[in-house]
Amino acid sequence: MTTYLLKRLLIAAATLVLASMVVFAVLQVVPGDPARLMLGMNADADQVELLRNQLGLNDPLVTRYLHWAAGLLRFDFGRSYTYSVPVIDLVRERVVVSLPLALIALALSTLIAIPVGVYSASRHGRAGDAIAMGTTQVGVAIPNFWFALLLIYLFAVWLRWVPAGGFPGWKAGAWPALKALALPAVALALPQAAILARVTRQALVEVLTEDYVRTARAKGLPWRAVLWRHALRNALIPVVTIMGLQFAFLLAGTIIIENVFYLPGLGRLVFQAITQRDLIVVESVIMLLVAAVIAVNLLVDLSYAVVDPRLKARE
Incomplete structure (x- = not known):
């Protein structure tokens, strides 16, 4: 190890x-x-x-x-040309928006995708499989900013359940802050859930053809136990890989969503710094995001040894 x-x-x-x-x-x-x-x-x-x-x-x-x-x-990112303040202070102000947004979106994506993928794989070749995968294909094809505009019209303009944009800050309370992040998180999560569901379904379909699955069924184990306890764990390596890549994307690639919802996150900070030619902010924030992506990928690599100990034994 x-x-x-x-x-x-x-x-x-x-x-x-x-x-x-x-x-x-x-x-x-x-x-x-x-x-x-x-x-x-x-x-x-x-x-x-x-x-x-x-x-x-x-x-x-x-x-x-x-x-x-x-x-x-040294975590000294220099001073912003535009704002004349340390870049690290700008990052601290914005990461409290982007990081919770990415985590909420990833949680929603996983909660939607895994059950859909398992359901589809368990009904491989049947009507339920076709309907589920057809729905995910729509999710893959439609960009997240279109979902964002649709969600704004439905839940903010028509139903008025949540604000259409802006962020009140965590000092205003957890509930107002979470309400402000709800629509952006859903807009980010739906396309990612569609991708993750398709990966889960494909990986599980391949695992379900293995001999040990048939052996487990021959021993009389319930289908649900075989599916969730045995087959799903062995199908998790590609799923975990995609989850790691998705978190990296959600953390670093939210520029469009943060601008649609007018959220003061890292993506919007990078966008503003580019338009203002504030190179030190752009360089430092991008490197911070790159470091986060590399750290996530490292954790994903290490998780392989937990999911499948055979990989650790080969090292």
């Missing part, structure tokens, strides 16, 4: 270093001068040059990268 863990940690560290280089290099070729944007397009050239020196924008690229990377290791 130690070798298994060390190999995964080394791969994660190498991936993180490579990702930091790519993120830094890509953002250097984005057009626009942050100093000129901060001072205005009519600013004096000498003032622009002075500000560039103060911000370190005239330093060599390697020096700037090493300084930025060293700061990341």
